Amino acid sequence: MKTINIALVPGDGIGPEVVAEGVKVLKAIERMDEHLSFSFTEFPWGCEHYLQEGKMMADDGIEQLKAFDAIYLGAVGYPGVPDHISLWDLLLKIRKEFDQYVNLRPVTLLDESLTPLKSRTEKDIDFLVIRENSEGEYAGAGDRLFAGKPEEVVLQTGVFSRKGTERIIRYAYEEAQRTGKTLTSVSKGNALNYSMVYWDEVFEEVGMEYPDVETYSYLVDAASLYFVNDPGRFEIVVTSNLFGDILTDLGAALTGGLGLATGANVNPEKEFPSMFEPVHGSAPDIAGKGLANPLAAIWSVSQMLDFFNEERWGAEVLEVIREIIKEKDNLTPDLGGKASTADVGGSVASMLES
Numbered sequence: 001m002k003t004i005n006i007a008l009v010p011g012d013g014i015g016p017e018v019v020a021e022g023v024k025v026l027k028a029i030e031r032m033d034e035h036l037s038f039s040f041t042e043f044p045w046g047c048e049h050y051l052q053e054g055k056m057m058a059d060d061g062i063e064q065l066k067a068f069d070a071i072y073l074g075a076v077g078y079p080g081v082p083d084h085i086s087l088w089d090l091l092l093k094i095r096k097e098f099d100q101y102v103n104l105r106p107v108t109l110l111d112e113s114l115t116p117l118k119s120r121t122e123k124d125i126d127f128l129v130i131r132e133n134s135e136g137e138y139a140g141a142g143d144r145l146f147a148g149k150p151e152e153v154v155l156q157t158g159v160f161s162r163k164g165t166e167r168i169i170r171y172a173y174e175e176a177q178r179t180g181k182t183l184t185s186v187s188k189g190n191a192l193n194y195s196m197v198y199w200d201e202v203f204e205e206v207g208m209e210y211p212d213v214e215t216y217s218y219l220v221d222a223a224s225l226y227f228v229n230d231p232g233r234f235e236i237v238v239t240s241n242l243f244g245d246i247l248t249d250l251g252a253a254l255t256g257g258l259g260l261a262t263g264a265n266v267n268p269e270k271e272f273p274s275m276f277e278p279v280h281g282s283a284p285d286i287a288g289k290g291l292a293n294p295l296a297a298i299w300s301v302s303q304m305l306d307f308f309n310e311e312r313w314g315a316e317v318l319e320v321i322r323e324i325i326k327e328k329d330n331l332t333p334d335l336g337g338k339a340s341t342a343d344v345g346g347s348v349a350s351m352l353e354s
């Protein structure tokens, strides 16, 4: 029997509602697969914890999480707690402490009714963004000098180390080689004349080791335009932390919105737990109303299953999500339906079991 030990960090707002549906799906799989089980341990960390204790997670939170195979996170952020605190002291802290340097964000259209792009079908929008997830523009390096004075200066430094840049680009080449897909690097070397020139150099240098991989290189502004005008040209995209964060929200807009955008924060060496999460935030305006779309959180369960070499289940979960979208009669309001968060999660679980 294989057991995957999962730390649940439902977090804030709609986080607990969508995580509950992902757990429902995992429990359904457990009922069907006598060789696979999941253990769940919940941690009540997030903004409420911050308002009561003055911190987003326990002091030894990272130590506690180390014992798990995976972390399943809902959402972070809530009014009353500055966004940079909720992000840095929980989500980004976990990514950094566990060296989850690869962020896998699929941009995959599951049904053509979901895209605002005219005449685009599922085969036109189906690619993977591999986002650098440990440094770059989100390194947290900077300073605020002369605060409140007329000469105030604020610095936010992008950090592109040899190790960090090379390993994400190498990961992307490996993925392109394994799948036989093209690889596109997105950067901005014309304006960011240190960091992105370096990124482009490393992309070319590492590429020498993968002569069979077909590559393209675009500036981020051009790539944004192509995402909308000609998404079919992308198969695998590798890009920096900030560009990946922004481009994948654009990707979400092309494929049904944030209710369908998933992300895996991966430590490929499995030295530390990896973390699986919907890309969306805590959406406080709809929290507690049963309106949140749980499909992104359920899709992240599919990514989790893939990561633990349970690709058959990963693919089945994604297939059921696709079926539910195509059937249209069991969707949350963001996708034009009337179903509740729990209805949708329950349908995924029962369709898997049927």
Ligand code: GGG
Binding pocket: 073, 074, 075, 076, 077, 087, 091, 245, 277, 278, 279, 280, 281, 282
């Ligand atoms: N579901 C996780 C969440 O709450 N994300 C909010 C967010 O702003 N994430 C930024 C990032 O992924 O870097």
